[in-house]
Amino acid sequence: xxxxxxxxxxxxxxxxxxxxxxxxxxxxxxxxxxxxxxxxxxxxxxxxxxxxxxxxxxxxxxxxxxxxxxxxxxxxxxxxxxxxxxxxxxxxxxxxxxxxxxxxxxxxxxxxxxxxxxxxxxxxxxxxxxxxxxxxxxxxxxxxxxxxxxxxxxxxxxxxxxxxxxxxxxxxxxxxxxxxxxxxxxxxxxxxxxxxxxxxxxxxxxxxxxxxxxxxxxxxxxxxxxxxxxxxxxxxxxxxxxxxxxxxxxxxxxxxxxxxxxxxxxxxxxxxxxxxxxxxxxxxxxxxxxxxxxxxxxxxxxxxxxxxxxxxxxxxxxxxxxxxx
Numbered sequence: 001x002x003x004x005x006x007x008x009x010x011x012x013x014x015x016x017x018x019x020x021x022x023x024x025x026x027x028x029x030x031x032x033x034x035x036x037x038x039x040x041x042x043x044x045x046x047x048x049x050x051x052x053x054x055x056x057x058x059x060x061x062x063x064x065x066x067x068x069x070x071x072x073x074x075x076x077x078x079x080x081x082x083x084x085x086x087x088x089x090x091x092x093x094x095x096x097x098x099x100x101x102x103x104x105x106x107x108x109x110x111x112x113x114x115x116x117x118x119x120x121x122x123x124x125x126x127x128x129x130x131x132x133x134x135x136x137x138x139x140x141x142x143x144x145x146x147x148x149x150x151x152x153x154x155x156x157x158x159x160x161x162x163x164x165x166x167x168x169x170x171x172x173x174x175x176x177x178x179x180x181x182x183x184x185x186x187x188x189x190x191x192x193x194x195x196x197x198x199x200x201x202x203x204x205x206x207x208x209x210x211x212x213x214x215x216x217x218x219x220x221x222x223x224x225x226x227x228x229x230x231x232x233x234x235x236x237x238x239x240x241x242x243x244x245x246x247x248x249x250x251x252x253x254x255x256x257x258x259x260x261x262x263x264x265x266x267x268x269x270x271x272x273x274x275x276x277x278x279x280x281x282x283x284x285x286x287x288x289x290x291x292x293x294x295x296x297x298x299x300x301x302x303x304x305x306x307x308x309x310x311x312x313x314x315x316x317x318x319x320x321x322x323x324x325x
Contacts, residue, residue: 053080053266061092061124067268071103075110082257084247088118089125094199097124104131114247115139122226130210135238136228136246143237147224148199161186194222
């Protein structure tokens, strides 16, 4: 047998081995995905009998259609007999907070919902907390911050010092106002103030309606301050001091939800986001199996996560400590 023939045979053997290991790698990947999804489904309440769903709202709240779809599926689930919503957030955009309140309201229309405030439910997060039938918070949790904020930087003095002037041609004086490149006119300030006050009136009306406050009681909590859970109880911003166990006891007593039902996490984000180890393993296996293009696509899909695309344009219902002296 010639040397070329020997090389040809060796190459064929190598190709067969490579094909075999590629098949093995794909099979392992499929099994791993199946096992992980099954485990995730069990933890999130997708698989199994009746349960109480635990939903967590944390970080900055913004418009999120995927979260709305998942909450609508939760509302339609016959297995989820009640929902405990854990809130730990300083708020976010007014539109995103309104969207979340509405979605949780649709859940409440189908089954009991209890809000448990962990560290904070301020401003837009308090809007979300209002969706519950009952609000529970710790003594030292922060709640409230009923108010709306609009902030923008103004670089007029800085640009003047470095000799830069930004000129614009507008269809009307209030177009694109306020601008950070020129002093804010009284008319522009008044226009923004009217938007702020309109959203503020909506926020106050929501608090008054959901918490059954008189005008006098509302006036005591609508100046933008945050309150501790202990203070909030006396001001009727919350219903009870406690934690998830307190929420479960209330569900059993007031809504006849069995205390023996398991509580399962119901995640409001991508399953691949919830399983980063699986994503990394999938990319590595696809790379090893020679599917470079597919691996890069999967990597890009998970890499462009929601945190990289946070957009807080617009009015904010967001609590933040003042930096003024």
